[in-house]
Amino acid sequence: LAKTTQPISMDSYEGQEVNITCSHNNIATNDYITWYQQFPSQGPRFIIQGYKTKVTNEVASLFIPADRKSSTLSLPRVSLSDTAVYYCLVVTTNTDKLIFGTGTRLQVFP
Amino acid sequence: KAGVTQTPRYLIKTRGQQVTLSCSPISGHRSVSWYQQTPGQGLQFLFEYFSETQRNKGNFPGRFSGRQFSNSRSEMNVSTLELGDSALYLCASSPGGGYEKLFFGSGTQLSVL
Numbered sequence: 001l002a003k004t005t006q007p008i009s010m011d012s013y014e015g016q017e018v019n020i021t022c023s024h025n026n027i028a029t030n031d032y033i034t035w036y037q038q039f040p041s042q043g044p045r046f047i048i049q050g051y052k053t054k055v056t057n058e059v060a061s062l063f064i065p066a067d068r069k070s071s072t073l074s075l076p077r078v079s080l081s082d083t084a085v086y087y088c089l090v091v092t093t094n095t096d097k098l099i100f101g102t103g104t105r106l107q108v109f110p
Numbered sequence: 111k112a113g114v115t116q117t118p119r120y121l122i123k124t125r126g127q128q129v130t131l132s133c134s135p136i137s138g139h140r141s142v143s144w145y146q147q148t149p150g151q152g153l154q155f156l157f158e159y160f161s162e163t164q165r166n167k168g169n170f171p172g173r174f175s176g177r178q179f180s181n182s183r184s185e186m187n188v189s190t191l192e193l194g195d196s197a198l199y200l201c202a203s204s205p206g207g208g209y210e211k212l213f214f215g216s217g218t219q220l221s222v223l
Contacts, residue, residue, distance in 0.1 A: 034210065043114070043200050043214025044153075087153060091209045096166045098209060100153035 004090055004101035011107050018075045020104045022088030025069050030093040033064065033071045038085045038103075047073065047086075075106075083108045111136055114203050114215035122221045128189040131218045135182050135203030141165075142184040143212065144176060147198040156199075159184055160207055188220075196222045 005023045012018045024033070032051045036044035048055055050062040050071070061074040075082060088101040115134040123129050135142050143158035143166075155168040159178035176186045182203075188195055198219050202212035 032210070034212075036212075036214075041216065043202070043216050044212075045214065046211050049210055089209075098155040098168070100155075102152055 004088055004099050006086075006088060006101040006104045008102070009105040009107065011109065012078055013109050014079055015077050018078050018082075018106060018108075020073045020075075020086050020106070021070055022073070022101050023070045024088070024090050024099075027068050027090060028092060028094060031068075031090055032093070033062070034089045034091065035060070035062065035071075035073045036087045036089060037082075038087065044087060078106075078108045080108050080110060082106060114201060114213050116199075116201055116215035116218050118218060119216070120219045120221075122223060123191050124223050125191055125193060127191050128187065129191060129220060131186045131199055131201075131220075133184045133186070133201035133203075133215060135184070135201075136213055139203035139205050139213070140182055141204045141207060142178055142182060143202050143204075143209070144184070144186050145200040145202065145214075146170075147200060147217070148196075153200075156186070165207070191222045193222050196220060 034049040035047040037047050038044040048057055048060045048062045050064055052064050055062045063072040085103045085105050087103045090099045117132045141160045144156040146154045156170055157176055158166040162178045173189045178184045198217045200214050200217045202214045204212055
């Protein structure tokens with residue numbers, strides 16, 4: 001069963017690129033990875049989802065290496081409004097288990 | 111489109127009581143799933159309903175139960191409340207049967223005294 005770990009916190013400055021990594025050593029072949037952003041007093045909000053290699057959308061990129069034991073969420077040119085907690089989620093398709101990461105608190109400074 | 115709506119927003123109960131939380135999914139979404147979020151345990155999956163049937167279940171005791179109605183609205187019930195049940199309870203909806211993209215509500219903050 002996949003177990004996910006993330007750094008507890010990260011600091012950045014406006015305009016910088018931020019990379020948040022999630023480790024999921026026991027990920028199985030058909031499991032997929034999703035990332036969510038959560039602000040205080042709100043539910044998580046979908047950012048991006050991927051299975052392998054690289055996925056890009058209008059707000060982020062997701063890099064998944066060939067061994068799939070980790071994934072990296074990349075936020076280009078962060079702003080103050082990106083200050084939030086970011087969660088990875090591994091969904092195991094053969095058993096339908098949802099394993100959330102511990103969350104990374106990103107603080108963006110001006 | 112209106113988002114996922116959860117009621118009530120805040121709830122205070124005492125040990126031993128039971129509680130029912132409500133979730134209205136995005137119109138057209140047939141899957142509703144529930145999650146518990148605590149500072150200690152983080153985000154944990156409770157269960158999922160699709161077309162009025164529980165299709166998936168996390169590792170929680172039987173005191174946690176739910177149901178889904180024909181209009182896809184869902185309720186979650188916790189019986190015999192314990193102090194450790196204090197948490198933010200989130201529901202999420204999705205159009206179909208998978209978990210690829212979940213739309214979360216703002217949650218119900220439950221405090222058990």
